[in-house]
Amino acid sequence: MALIPTASQTVGPYLHLGLTNITFPDIAKDASKGEVILINGRVLDGEGEPIPDALLEFWQANADGKYAHPEDSQDKPLDGGFIGFGRVPTDGSGRFSFRTIKPGRVPGPGNSLQAPHIVVCLFMRGMLRHLYTRIYFSDEASNAEDPVLGLIEDAARRDTLIAQRQSGKAEYSWTIVMQGEGETVFFDC
Template structure:
């Protein structure tokens, strides 16, 4: 008798069992260089109901605009206290929260500088492939010239990528809507 692997299916319902123990909700690690910020929000389905078992991964550059990755060859300093990666599950109300630093600008298409942003990967039940999106900051002037944001012609759709400030500086809120009205822009990577 020979055993063969089963086909790839979905990430649930065991997502929380396998990945919650490796949650990284504090990307800033207290001593990272830059402005410490908190980002929170909800992951919602097409009817506006919370998705209680999603998992979000975050990648970002440090405050100087350099990724902690060997392929980032920019002549910018690394911050040894900043890992640039986080992972958080949603709770029963679809909520998530993480602490990081506001990233610096990084080169993008045509070597144009991109506005500060955080790359987000969404995993959840029922999805055969994870989805990619980005968090931009609504109070960032560089958004007007960002080459990726500029690809999204509809201002309403572009707005789904903008995290708004909450109760003063340093706190942002940003929701992910999986489908339907107000659907978040997802990228084909």
């Protein structure tokens, strides 16, 4: 017997009723090592208006570049209770914020190393399929050799994946634009 996945559904108007009670905005709380950072951002529509009812999920490796997942067979240490997963909704102004650790580099295609990044899955009202994107960090020299960033030829489009470090702080700012000018790069997964 083959199991067939059910079709995706729109998030609908009930997102805040069903999912906001199971949010995880502090991914770093159980991490024992790594730089603790704050990522603040917004989700905007094609007109630059805030999207007040989006939900973002985050997956990332620990500071050593190891995922807390059984399929990550790298010979690197796990970090205690750090699970590398978070979930936050946007507020009425389309804003979100979460606290985590800066991830380490993970293997990429062809024996390459990827730059530190966080995988983001975006859900929102009216979307039949959730979207995937990534957060990279503006102060990472390894961005220049990242195989995924290298697939994006247009520098302006590539920049939509780069969170900007705030001067003198362990804090980054990143905006998701759903369509139009400055549209964030989304991946077909």
